[in-house]
Amino acid sequence: MQETKITIIGAGVVGLSIAYVLSKFHQDIVVLEKNDSFGQEISSRNSEVIHAGLYYLPDSFKAQTCIRGKYLLYELCSKYNILYKKTTxxxxxxxxxxxxxxxxxxxxxxxxxxxxxxxxxxxxxxxxxxxxxxxxxxxxxDSGIIDSHSLMNFFYTKAKDNGVTFSFCTEAAALAWRGSHYKITVKEPKGDTFSFQSQAVINAAGLNSDKVAQMAGIDIDKYFYRLxxxxxxxxxxxxxxxxxxxxxxxxxxxxxxxxxxxxxxxxxxxxxxxxxxxxxxxxxxxxxxxxxxxxxxxxxxxxxxxxxxxxxxxxxxxxxLQKEDEIFKDFIIQHESDKGLPGFVNLIGIESPGLTACLAIAEIVKKVLKNA
Ligand SMILES: Cc1cc2nc3c(=O)[nH]c(=O)nc-3n(C[C@H](O)[C@H](O)[C@H](O)COP(=O)(O)OP(=O)(O)OC[C@H]3O[C@@H](n4cnc5c(N)ncnc54)[C@H](O)[C@@H]3O)c2cc1C
CATH class of the missing domain: 3.30.9.10 (D-Amino Acid Oxidase, subunit A, domain 2)
Incomplete structure (x- = not known):
């Protein structure tokens, strides 16, 4: 069975920004994406607004990552000529x-x-x-707009240049902690499956992120992870x-x-x-x-x-994460070692301002993995 160090599930803007940031410090990163290219789900169906951070509960992940994320995004865009405009x-x-x-x-x-x-x-x-x-x-x-496809293409290209392996048309279908590593089973479009080992897993599966957490054995109703x-x-x-x-x-x-x-x-x-x-x-x-x-x-x-x-x-x-009749719910950015899943990081409920916050979320994941 093949081995890798870090597996990221999902190549939306969040998975891609994590791949970009981690690839500067780690070798052996694999990104699994069920579609035939990156960014075909939430990340290509949004307003492309760089949010200032007006709406969120102070000190929440949403507020912190939006405010830090917009700063990092403006800096990245101007350094690498990624199309954006500070429209206000x-x-x-x-x-x-x-x-x-x-x-x-x-x-x-x-x-x-x-x-x-x-x-x-x-x-x-x-x-x-x-x-x-x-x-x-x-x-x-501080508010602006960004070309989200150019941003994702930048993350993808840089991460690939840094040695990240992208596996498209590859759906994470099963996930189990085996005491020293995760066994990940993936499914290809024709139904073929194969398994490999990974030391760490980052769940950036967007609309499927609750299902991926469940696959790892987490009770998503008990922990309020159901989307x-x-x-x-x-x-x-x-x-x-x-x-x-x-x-x-x-x-x-x-x-x-x-x-x-x-x-x-x-x-x-x-x-x-x-x-x-x-x-x-x-x-x-x-x-x-x-x-x-x-x-x-x-x-x-x-x-x-x-x-x-x-x-x-x-x-x-x-x-x-918020039901129709509920008030504010924060992003879940959670290292699951206390649930018996060391090196497993869940990113669930990454709705707006997830595009703005993507680099700040990646910084948190980098820190979590370092501490793990
Ligand atoms: C209508 C709308 C407007 C928005 N407007 C803004 C805005 O203006 N500004 C802003 O900052 N944010 C905005 N957002 C939020 C932002 O778009 C999201 O937070 C962000 O795109 C989420 O990215 P993601 O990578 O988590 O999800 P996605 O882009 O959906 O990526 C997840 C990926 O995981 C893959 N995947 C899922 N399951 C599996 C599996 N089992 N195996 C392999 N791959 C899998 C999917 O195919 C997908 O490609 C908006 C969102 C919406 C819906």
Whole structure:
């Protein structure tokens, strides 16, 4: 049976950033990916926003890794010419109730350590974005957008150059601790299986990360690792030249999402979304009947928007630990030695801001493995 030192399950942005960071210090790293290339699931179906870190419980993993991660990401992008833009972001309120809510977001952001936030009145907002109409708001200068595919391609290429082996079309199908190593059994598309040994395993399997934890013998209900799927749909503005919007524009966040926002993308397009709907099975079908709801939500702060401006775009699915009626749940970034699984690191519930946080998550994994 073949042996390796570290196995990473999943080649999304999280698994790739971990492979990139660890490959600078370790030899013998294998990445298993069930699809035929990297980044075909959550990491290619998101808003591509570099978040400032406004929304999360202070001191949570989400807050810490977002704030550290955005700094690392901006540094990496400018050093290696990965496409990004610090667009900055406006969070806007259209009525008194929303003003109270965005004030809370502003002060929460400050508590989390986000710098340079500034309240704006309706005149300030009009000056920055003449087509946006709002009563009140604030600006977040650290927010931006990134070409997530270029980022993933950078991690993949660098990790490969550093000796990481990528095994595509290879699904981790079984996992067992054998006292001194893990026995990992993988399945290929035609159903063939083979096994190898690994000293450490990092579970970065996105929407399947709870199932991979279960495969290792963890009771995912006892430890609250079971994921819920939450669909996020996008509509695109068919003729983006009709509008001249250069900032990210967000309404108030809700309990389960950041609200349907306007994202200017790096290609000059304008996307609206995502919305948030819990689903029992993963599917990427857009419900065109929801177009009216998108239109109504965004028209409140973009009055010149017309229903015909919207065309269906993509869909992403969030891996949420939080059930629909629950409040904030943090990322699980957990070394499982106390469950009898030394060298096994679980990354579960890595929803937004996981793209922003990917390098900070990789730093934590590196530290955990060093201590292990
Ligand atoms: C609608 C939406 C909008 C978002 N917007 C933002 C945003 O603007 N900014 C931000 O910072 N974050 C955002 N996020 C969050 C961000 O996209 C995710 O946190 C991040 O992409 C998660 O990456 P990942 O590598 O964990 O998951 P994935 O990209 O899904 O990668 C996991 C990989 O594991 C593979 N895999 C699964 N099971 C197995 C197995 N058994 N064997 C082998 N391989 C396996 C999968 O095929 C997949 O390629 C958004 C998410 C969604 C859904």
């Amino acid at each position: 972001k406006l969070v806007v309120a259209c009525n008194d109730e929303e003003i109270k809510k965005i004030e809370k977001i502003y002060y929460n952001g400050q508590k989390c350590g986000v710098k340079n936030l500034k309240f704006l009145d309706s005149g300030d907002i009009e000056e920055l974005e003449p087509q946006i109409s709002a009563k009140f708001g604030f600006i977040s200068p 819920n799927y939450c669909k996020g749909q996008y509509f695109r503005i068919g003729n983006p030249k009709k509008f001249s919007i250069s900032h990210l524009v967000y309404p108030c966040a809700t309990q389960i999402s950041l609200g349907i926002h306007i994202t200017p993308d790096l290609g000059g397009g304008l996307r609206l979304g995502p919305d948030a709907k819990y689903i029992s099975e993963i599917n990427y079908q857009i419900d065109e009947a929801d177009q009216g709801c998108f239109y109504e939500s965004v028209k409140r702060f973009l009055p010149s928007l017309e229903a015909e401006d919207l065309v269906p775009d993509t869909v992403g699915v969030r891996p949420k």
